[in-house]
Amino acid sequence: MGSSARLRLYMNDNGPLILDGGLATELEAQGAKLQGDPLWSARLLHTNPQAIRDAHHRFLLSGADVITTATYQASITGFIDHLDVSCERARELLMSGVHLAKETAETFVCDARPAGQRCPLVAGSVGPYGAFLHNGSEYTGAYAQEMxxxxxxxxxxxxxxxxxxxxxxxxxxxxxxxxxxAEALIELLREFPNSQAWLSFSCKDGTCISDGSSFSEAVQMANRCTQLVAVGVNCCSPALVEPLLQSARSLLSPDMSWVVYPNSGEDWDSEQGWLTSEKTSASISELGHTWMKQGAALIGGCCRIGPAHIAELRRELKGSCTSPSSAV
Structure with missing residues (x-):
């Protein structure tokens, strides 16, 4: 069965697909030093691929149906500039992100045989141009004015x-x-007719994406692309997800689903890192049922969301979780 048919089959099953959490968060929890690195977790594709395999495996043990590659901040130019490798080697490194994830998923299924769980899917992460700039502009989109x-x-x-x-x-x-x-990515996707994708936005509040455009406008644009299986939001506070989906509730195409994977709700400071806010948001597992009722078919977490959070989310939404003790 091809990837396209398999994805549609997965999404027609009962309940949402459970995405993984913050890959870099899990890598840092295991000792990786990523803060301030212009390649972020993608550097480990070159220096420590086993750490990436291990992180993927822990998310699979937590019950993730989809794992995302360590390529969010990866680019041919970035690898050439920061690793001093050839263009050919840079391409190999980017492709290795998919190979590592697929090998881990296949090994997991062969070894664990998780009851009732299909072979996990691998999503190839494509971050915004702002991720390459490494200046936090993926949360403003200011660079788009000049491109x-x-x-x-x-x-x-x-x-x-x-x-x-x-x-x-x-x-x-x-x-x-x-x-x-986003429009550029949708146009580009047509050059790869055998590929499908989801499109998720960073958002500034409960109605607008980061550049100030309305989320409803973004959804209407996404509806025009038949290769998109889902549109939604990621790396925003969990509290923003419900109002964002609500703002475009009547606009989502019947052939499209919501994808949501917010962060922990903590605030990011470029100098101090993640700061715990006094106004703690409800957890993704607590809010997951609401997002399901709104039509979300892919639900997971982003920064500061680890395997334990994903395991809790799966228990809440699907009533089961693959764990180290049961995955035998």
């Missing part, structure tokens, strides 16, 4: 080409802060 749609397509094309060629089950266009960049 054309064609320039965005030129930038993203090599990354998408590598992830598709490596066999990702679908692409994850994630933390996209601007309508213009």
């Amino acid at each position: 054309s749609i064609e320039e965005f397509k030129v930038w993203h094309r090599p990354q998408i080409d590598c992830l598709a060629a490596a066999g990702a089950d679908l692409l994850a266009f994630e933390t996209i802060p601007s309508i213009k960049e």
Whole structure:
């Protein structure tokens, strides 16, 4: 069965697909030093691929149906600039993100045989241009004013080409802060007719994505792309998800689903890192049922969401969880 047919079958099953959490969060929990690195977790594709395998495995043990590659901040240019490798080696590294995830998923199924759980899917992460800039602009989208749609397509094309060629089950266009960049990605996706994707935005409040455009406008644009299986939000506070989905509730195409994977609700400071807020948001597991009722078919977590959170989410939404003790 091809990736496209398998994805549709998964999404027609009862209950949402459970996504993984913050890959970099889990890598840091296991000792990786990523803060301040312009390649972030993608550097480990070169220096410590086993750490990435292990992190993927822990999310699979937690019950994730989909694991996302360590390529969010990866690019051909970035690898060449920061690792001093050839273009060919940079392409190999990008593709290795998919290979590592798929190998881990296949080994997990062979070894664990989790009851009632299909072979997990691998989503090839495609971060925004702002991730490459490494200045936090994926949460503002300010750079989009100075770039054309064609320039965005030129930038993203090599990354998408590598992830598709490596066999990702679908692409994850994630933390996209601007309508213009999203439009470029949708246009570019048509150059890869055998690929499907989800499109998720970074958002500034309960109605707008990061560049100030309305989330409803973003959804209407996404509806026009038949290769998108879902549109939604990621790396925002869990408290923003419900109002964002509500703001576009009547606009979502019947052929499209919501994808939501917020962060922990903590605030990010470029100098101090993650700061715990006094106004603690409800957890993703507590809010997951609401998102399901709103039509979310893919639910997980982003930054500061680890395997334990995903296990709790799965228990809440699907009533089961693969764990180290049961995965035998």
